[in-house]
Amino acid sequence: MKNGKGTHIYMSIAEDIEQRIMNNVLRIGEKLPSVRTLSKMHNVSMSTSLQAYYLLEGKGLIEARPQSGYFVRFNPSRFPKKVEKSNPSLVAKPKSVEAIISEVYDDFAMKGMMRFSLSVPDPELLPLAKLNKAMVKALRELPAAGTSYESIQGNANLRREIAKTSIQWGGHLQPDDIITTAGCMNAIAYSLLAITKPGDTIAVESPVYFGMLRYAQSIGLKVLELPTDPDTGVDPDDLKKALDKYDIKACFFVTNFSNPLGYCMPDEQKEAMVKLLSRYGVPLIEDDLYGDVYFGKQRPRSCKSFDEEGNVLWCSSISKTLAPGFRVGWVAPGKYLEKVKRRKLYNSITTATATQAAIGNFLAEGGYERHMRKLRQTLHANSLQFTRAIGEYFPDNIKMSSPQGGFILWVEFDKKIDTYNVYREAAQHNISIAPGSMFTLQERYANCMRISYGMPWNDKVDGALKTLGGLIKGMM
Amino acid sequence: MKNGKGTHIYMSIAEDIEQRIMNNVLRIGEKLPSVRTLSKMHNVSMSTSLQAYYLLEGKGLIEARPQSGYFVRFNPSRFPKKVEKSNPSLVAKPKSVEAIISEVYDDFAMKGMMRFSLSVPDPELLPLAKLNKAMVKALRELPAAGTSYESIQGNANLRREIAKTSIQWGGHLQPDDIITTAGCMNAIAYSLLAITKPGDTIAVESPVYFGMLRYAQSIGLKVLELPTDPDTGVDPDDLKKALDKYDIKACFFVTNFSNPLGYCMPDEQKEAMVKLLSRYGVPLIEDDLYGDVYFGKQRPRSCKSFDEEGNVLWCSSISKTLAPGFRVGWVAPGKYLEKVKRRKLYNSITTATATQAAIGNFLAEGGYERHMRKLRQTLHANSLQFTRAIGEYFPDNIKMSSPQGGFILWVEFDKKIDTYNVYREAAQHNISIAPGSMFTLQERYANCMRISYGMPWNDKVDGALKTLGGLIKGMM
Numbered sequence: 014m015k016n017g018k019g020t021h022i023y024m025s026i027a028e029d030i031e032q033r034i035m036n037n038v039l040r041i042g043e044k045l046p047s048v049r050t051l052s053k054m055h056n057v058s059m060s061t062s063l064q065a066y067y068l069l070e071g072k073g074l075i076e077a078r079p080q081s082g083y084f085v086r087f088n089p090s091r092f093p094k095k096v097e098k099s100n101p102s103l104v105a106k107p108k109s110v111e112a113i114i115s116e117v118y119d120d121f122a123m124k125g126m127m128r129f130s131l132s133v134p135d136p137e138l139l140p141l142a143k144l145n146k147a148m149v150k151a152l153r154e155l156p157a158a159g160t161s162y163e164s165i166q167g168n169a170n171l172r173r174e175i176a177k178t179s180i181q182w183g184g185h186l187q188p189d190d191i192i193t194t195a196g197c198m199n200a201i202a203y204s205l206l207a208i209t210k211p212g213d214t215i216a217v218e219s220p221v222y223f224g225m226l227r228y229a230q231s232i233g234l235k236v237l238e239l240p241t242d243p244d245t246g247v248d249p250d251d252l253k254k255a256l257d258k259y260d261i262k263a264c265f266f267v268t269n270f271s272n273p274l275g276y277c278m279p280d281e282q283k284e285a286m287v288k289l290l291s292r293y294g295v296p297l298i299e300d301d302l303y304g305d306v307y308f309g310k311q312r313p314r315s316c317k318s319f320d321e322e323g324n325v326l327w328c329s330s331i332s333k334t335l336a337p338g339f340r341v342g343w344v345a346p347g348k349y350l351e352k353v354k355r356r357k358l359y360n361s362i363t364t365a366t367a368t369q370a371a372i373g374n375f376l377a378e379g380g381y382e383r384h385m386r387k388l389r390q391t392l393h394a395n396s397l398q399f400t401r402a403i404g405e406y407f408p409d410n411i412k413m414s415s416p417q418g419g420f421i422l423w424v425e426f427d428k429k430i431d432t433y434n435v436y437r438e439a440a441q442h443n444i445s446i447a448p449g450s451m452f453t454l455q456e457r458y459a460n461c462m463r464i465s466y467g468m469p470w471n472d473k474v475d476g477a478l479k480t481l482g483g484l485i486k487g488m489m
Numbered sequence: 490m491k492n493g494k495g496t497h498i499y500m501s502i503a504e505d506i507e508q509r510i511m512n513n514v515l516r517i518g519e520k521l522p523s524v525r526t527l528s529k530m531h532n533v534s535m536s537t538s539l540q541a542y543y544l545l546e547g548k549g550l551i552e553a554r555p556q557s558g559y560f561v562r563f564n565p566s567r568f569p570k571k572v573e574k575s576n577p578s579l580v581a582k583p584k585s586v587e588a589i590i591s592e593v594y595d596d597f598a599m600k601g602m603m604r605f606s607l608s609v610p611d612p613e614l615l616p617l618a619k620l621n622k623a624m625v626k627a628l629r630e631l632p633a634a635g636t637s638y639e640s641i642q643g644n645a646n647l648r649r650e651i652a653k654t655s656i657q658w659g660g661h662l663q664p665d666d667i668i669t670t671a672g673c674m675n676a677i678a679y680s681l682l683a684i685t686k687p688g689d690t691i692a693v694e695s696p697v698y699f700g701m702l703r704y705a706q707s708i709g710l711k712v713l714e715l716p717t718d719p720d721t722g723v724d725p726d727d728l729k730k731a732l733d734k735y736d737i738k739a740c741f742f743v744t745n746f747s748n749p750l751g752y753c754m755p756d757e758q759k760e761a762m763v764k765l766l767s768r769y770g771v772p773l774i775e776d777d778l779y780g781d782v783y784f785g786k787q788r789p790r791s792c793k794s795f796d797e798e799g800n801v802l803w804c805s806s807i808s809k810t811l812a813p814g815f816r817v818g819w820v821a822p823g824k825y826l827e828k829v830k831r832r833k834l835y836n837s838i839t840t841a842t843a844t845q846a847a848i849g850n851f852l853a854e855g856g857y858e859r860h861m862r863k864l865r866q867t868l869h870a871n872s873l874q875f876t877r878a879i880g881e882y883f884p885d886n887i888k889m890s891s892p893q894g895g896f897i898l899w900v901e902f903d904k905k906i907d908t909y910n911v912y913r914e915a916a917q918h919n920i921s922i923a924p925g926s927m928f929t930l931q932e933r934y935a936n937c938m939r940i941s942y943g944m945p946w947n948d949k950v951d952g953a954l955k956t957l958g959g960l961i962k963g964m965m
Contacts, residue, residue, distance in 0.1 A: 111831055118641055118834055136633030145634045148843070149625070157612030158621045160812035165594055195671055195816075199837040211687030211709035228835040232708055233687035336636035338842035340671075355587055358594055359704040361675040365841045366814035367624070 023064035026055055030065070034074050034087055041088035045075060048082075071390075073398035073470070087401055093413040096274070096425055101219040101238040101455055110450045113433055114223055117447055127477040128465070130445040132272060132420045133337045135468040138391055140384045144336055144375055151370035159367030165358050167193025167343070168366070171373035175343055178376075182304055183318030184327075186345050192354055193343045195364050197302045197330035198224045200344035203360065204298045204326040205263070207352035209234055213262040216255055218247050220423070220452030220461070222272045222300070225265060236454050237261065243414050243423070246271060246278040249285045256293050263296050269313045270303035273423045273452055273463040275416030277307075280314050287319040294324075296349065301329045303419040305385055308393040313418075323347030331372055333420065334385060339368040392420065395466040402475055403464075406482030408489060420467040425449075425460060430488060432462040438484045444477050499540035502531055506541070510550050510563055517564035521551060524558075547866075549874040549946070563873065569880055569889040572750070572901055577695040577714040577931055586926045589909055590699055593923055603953040604941070606921040608748060608896045609813045611944040614867055616860045620812055620851055627846035635843035641834050643669025643819070644842070647849035651819055654852075658780055659794030660803075666821045668830055671840050672813075673778045673806035674700045676820035679836065680774045680802040681739070683828035685710055689738040692731055694723050696899070696928035696937070698748045698776070701741060712930050713737065719890050719899070722747060722754040725761045732769050739772050745789045746779035749899045749928055749939040751892030753783075756790050763795040770800075772825065777805045779895040781861055784869040789894075799823030807848055809896065810861060815844040868896065871942040878951055879940075882958030884965060896943040901925075901936060906964060908938040914960045920953050 033039045046054065051062040066083050069075045074087040117130055152158050166172070172188040179186040194200040201224075209215060211233030217225070219238035229236050237259060239247045247266060255261060266286075268278045278286070290297050299316045307313060317327035326349060330342030341364075346353040357363070375381065399422055403413065407424070414423040426432065432448040439446055449461025468474060509515045522530065527538040542559050545551045552562040593606055628634050642648070648664040655662040670676040677700075685691060687709030693701070695714035705712050713735060715723045723742060731737060742762075744754045754762070766773050775792045783789060793803035802825060806818030817840075822829040833839070851857065875898055879889065883900070890899040902908070908924040915922055925937030944950060 114834070115827065115831060131638075133638065136637055139633070139636055141634045141636060144636060145628055148628060148634075152621055152624060157615070157814070158617050158624075159814050160615055160617060160620060161612055161814045162607075162609065163814060195837045195841070198835070202836050206707050224835050224838065227831070231682050231832060231835060338633070338635050338637045338639060338839075340837065340839070340841040351591065355591060355703070356707060358590070359674070359700045359707060360678050361671045361816065362700065363814075363816070365671070365816040365844050367844065368841050 022055070022057055023061045023068065026051070026057070026062070026065040027068040030069060031072070031074060034085055037088075039085050041085050043085045044081070045083040045085065072394040073401050087397065093404055093407070093411045093424075096243040096412045096414050096423055098240055098242045099219050099274075100240050101453065101457060111227065113448060114227065114451050117436065117445065117451065125443055127444045127474070128468075129477070129481075130447040130463070130465065131467070132463075132465045133333060133467055134388065134392075134420070137469050138388055138467070139335060140380065143378070143380055144371065147374035147378065148367065148371035150374050151367050155366060155370055159370065161366065163363045163366040163369060165354055165363050167191070167364060168369040168373050170377060171341070171369050172343070174373055174376035181312050182301070183314040190345045190350070191343050192346065192350065192357060193341065193364055193369055194330075194357065195340040195361070196332050196342040197300060197328050198228070198342075199340070200328035200330070200342045201225055201265070201298055201300060202228050203353050203356040204328060204344055204346060204349070205229060205234070206232060206356045207346065207349050208263050208296050208326070214259055215263045215265060216252065216259075216261045217265045218267065218271060218274070220273050220449065220458050221265070222267065223451040225300075226452075226454055230454065238453060238455060241274060242276060243274045244276050245282060246274075246276045247286075249282065249289050252286065253289060256289070256295065261295055263298060264290060265298045265300065266316070267300040267302065268316055269301055270306060270416055270419030272303065272419070273421050273447075275414040275419055275421055275423060277313050277417050283314060283316045284319045287316050287325060291322050291324050296324050296326060298326045298328060301327060302333055304329065305334055306389060306392060306420065307418040308389060308396070309417055317345060320347060323349075326353070334388065335372065335375065339372060340365065341368055341372045391469070392466065395468075395470050396422070398470045398475075399464065399466040399478065402478040403482070406479045408482075408486055420465045422464045422466065424462050424464060426462075426485065427489065428460050430460050430485060432459060434488065435462065435481075435485055438488070439481055442477075442480050442484070444481055446481070498531070498533055499537045499544065502527070502533070502538070502541040503544040506545060507548070507550060510561055513564075515561050517561050519561045520557070521559040521561065548870040549877050563877055569883070569887045569900075572719040572888045572890050572899055574716055574718045575695050575750075576716050577929065577933060587703065589924060590703065590927050593912065593921065593927065601919055603920045603950070604944075605953070605957075606923040606939070606941065607943070608939070608941045609809060609943055610864065610868075610896070613945050614864055614943070615811060616856065619854070619856055620847065623850035623854065624843065624847040626850050627843050631842060631846055635846065637842065639839045639842040639845060641830055641839050643667070643840060644845040644849050646853060647817070647845050648819070650849055650852035657788050658777070659790040662821050666826070667819050668822065668826065668833060669840055669845055670806075670818045670820060670833065671816040671837070672808050672818040673776060673804050674704070674818075675816070676804035676806070676818045677701055677741070677774055677776060678704050679829050679832040680804060680820055680822060680825070681705060681710070682708060682832045682836075683822070683825050684772050684774075684802070685738050690735055691739045691741060692728065692735075692737045693741045694743065694747060694750070696749050696925065696934050697741070698743065699927040701776075702928075702930055706930065714929060714931060717750060718752060719750045720752050721758060722750075722752045723762075725758065725765050728762065729765060732765070732771065737771055739774060740766060741774045741776065742792070743776040743778065744792055745777055746782060746892055746895030746897075748779070748895070749897050749923075751890040751895055751897055751899060753789055753893050759790060759792045760795045763792050763801060767798050767800050772800050772802060774802045774804060777803060778809055780805065781810055782865060782868060782896065783894040784865060784872070785893055793821060796823060799825075802829070810864065811848065811851065815848060816841065817844055817848045867945070868942065871944075871946050872898070874946045874951075875940065875942040875954065878954040879958070882955045884958075884962055896941045898940045898942065900938050900940060902938075902961065903965065904936050906936050906961060908935060910964065911938065911957075911961055914964070915957055918953075918956050918960070920957055922957070
């Protein structure tokens with residue numbers, strides 16, 4: 014049953030209760046109306062009321078007590094303080110924490126590891142059967158069973174599907190505006206290679222995804238890390254100051270649910286950013302990898318949607334929503350299309366034929382939106398469960414991000430805590446986290462960590478967070 | 490029926506006749522012994538003799554005339570002159586022919602094109618059914634149907650199979666010595682990134698594979714092109730002179746059946762090369778992509794097999810033997826393993842899970858060697874058919890490589906011919922060739938072209954070569 018706006022009524026009821034819990038109108042431990050009372054209040058069936066409570070229970074906001082009814086479980090005052098705007102040094106300065114990164118990512122394939130370090134959805138949350146069907150179809154229909162080279166620009170069917178959905182973030186892409194790549198980082202790598210040369214300076218948010226930082230360093234770029242607000246990202250005024258002071262050749266921002274801060278840049282800020290960079294003639298590499306994983310009412314726009322001059326290289330992939338292991342991503346490079354295409358040709362000729370065709374098939378089938386609705390709901394619930402558990406188990410004086418989408422929490426500890434030590438200790442308990450020092454080229458964020466909540470919530474996860482909290486408390 | 494050395498007797502007989510044709514002992518138009526006579530001469534069955542003649546016929550060396558028997562068709566004096574040792578300018582100097590490259594490679598996906606430009610085996614020559622089976626098995630057996638990230642180093646089963654076969658080229662690799670990549674060019678790209686920094690000079694053979702050149706240029710390297718013999722490659726003495734004169738940070742050679750010259754570096758030269766580079770502390774990126782496609786008795790060794798210090802980064806793939814579209818390659822980077830692994834992580838995190846597992850399955854099944862025997866025979870026959878046809882249809886004064894393996898002929902024309910014009914003209918006839926200027930960063934080889942003979946030989950191919958020859962004659 015839906016209301017006038019197309020939302021299910023049980024969702025509206027749940028949202029109303031969620032609001033009141035968040036505003037501390039309904040307090041922890043407080044008894045909620047019985048299902049019968051709730052039904053009368055809203056003039057709905059008992060089963061609709063029950064659905065609302067199930068939804069809230071799934072998010073960890075309320076709990077059922079046998080023979081007693083539903084009670085508020087979540088307390089926003091236990092919610093850790095918000096992370097403050099970052100304040101990196103405005104001098105490009107490299108420092109190698111490559112060994113730490115290698116160590117953290119060497120455990121990819123280790124079995125039995127509680128992998129809070131990896132920003133991907135657990136396979137349990139993915140439509141495996143449908144993906145498999147899409148792959149088998151690809152193998153059957155492709156010429157030479159997918160053994161031949163794909164065109165350099167990439168699978169035409171996949172590009173058509175990406176163009177079709179671009180309307181959801183305010184875009185109006187054509188299939189020929191898009192180049193496919195082996196995942197989003199690969200799209201970023203080609204973009205950087207295409208628009209910079211060794212010795213150039215680029216400006217990025219801070220903290221920022223480590224792969225991008227290290228890649229930039231490996232091709233001889235200097236990286237300027239900008240102050241970044243955990244809710245809204247880089248302020249155009251801060252960027253303007255940097256543009257006036259430094260010879261910046263390109264910018265890189267993860268505009269929607271950034272990795273690792275989780276911010277979502279407001280629409281008007283995106284627009285201002287695009288206009289500013291246009292005026293300075295500086296291209297923007299926009300990483301919109303997490304854009305489809307929003308917890309709000311609709312998908313946020315992208316900077317690309319405000320780009321009239323082809324100055325934004327919009328990068329994304331299905332690694333966070335469908336199949337990390339397929340390595341399927343893409344870039345819409347605006348006026349840099351020819352240059353990016355050449356980088357792809359010289360780097361790996363083209364991308365794997367069958368995996369691209371399979372994702373094209375999957376998207377054409379039309380099940381993506383249904384899958385994403387479920388995934389978003391699960392991840393939103395997870396984010397609240399993780400927030401509650403961290404509030405409960407971690408030291409009192411931590412600060413934390415409050416993402417409105419994505420997979421990731423950013424936790425800041427007392428300066429005394431070195432999260433690389435936490436990483437080492439936690440590994441002994443088969444728990445993996447990502448130390449904060451990975452997310453900068455400066456000597457920063459050593460007291461921070463990134464935690465992914467991309468796995469199904471259960472007692473084991475809760476227990477691992479408890480163990481982690483205990484370890485950290487023991488180190489203080 | 491086999492002889493003592495494990496070779497089929499019909500093959501020995503055919504080889505004996507082939508030798509005499511090549512030495513002009515048996516001349517063009519000469520009648521060969523009847524099948525009956527041949528059988529008596531060698532004391533073999535009629536069907537064995539017939540097999541020998543079929544084999545020679547397949548190679549285009551002899552032809553059957555109805556009611557008359559077999560006649561010599563091939564004349565080594567019609568074989569064009571050999572290409573001479575290249576003599577590039579010993580100054581690193583960039584020149585953009587990127588537009589030409591883009592144009593040539595944009596026709597990847599065009600239907601009905603006779604693609605002499607592309608150095609890959611035609612799907613008809615590939616074991617498609619078995620590859621498909623290996624892929625379906627991979628999808629069934631992989632956790633989460635291949636949607637999860639592979640370990641950064643790559644599929645363990647595939648690395649085991651690569652290590653196992655390394656004995657064939659004199660290697661003794663362990664699975665952990667190997668990192669998988671998205672094809673061989675991708676392996677070269679990571680290797681270059683790992684061992685050089687912007688501004689460094691590297692030394693390469695000349696002409697040389699364009700992707701490698703352009704990639705090196707894009708990451709800010711200076712490229713020194715060395716004189717290269719079309720039979721044996723770069724002379725260690727020439728390299729020594731360059732090492733003494735320039736600050737060379739790395740070398741790149743395609744040691745076996747190079748692209749595009751087709752040379753195979755003799756074993757003793759490989760050994761000398763490795764020793765020389767060890768002494769100077771300069772790493773060698775060895776591209777052994779074509780090593781398995783030998784026409785002689787056994788697979789040539791690799792420089793890696795002489796490498797005692799871990800100074801050779803040995804790169805290869807299955808793109809020329811099994812499935813270009815799978816994008817499965819690898820590198821054994823010696824002592825640079827950690828560095829290369831990081832480049833892979835920062836560039837694209839990891840490679841596609843399912844395609845790697847499929848190739849691992851295929852190799853473990855054991856059909857690779859049988860497939861390769863057939864592929865080598867076909868390509869050897871093709872190389873002779875193409876050589877004959879080019880000798881017949883192209884202008885008299887051309888020079889040409891005589892590859893002992895691989896897919897590629899390098900043809901040199903009168904200085905008046907610009908092969909980019911040939912490319913444009915040929916494209917009108919749905920024929921694609923690779924202009925020579927692609928294979929250098931200098932203003933060279935504009936009168937050369939690369940022709941691939943990776944497709945099944947038939948009248949259509951013969952006709953296309955005739956058309957091509959006619960076009961070129963018309964331009965003189």
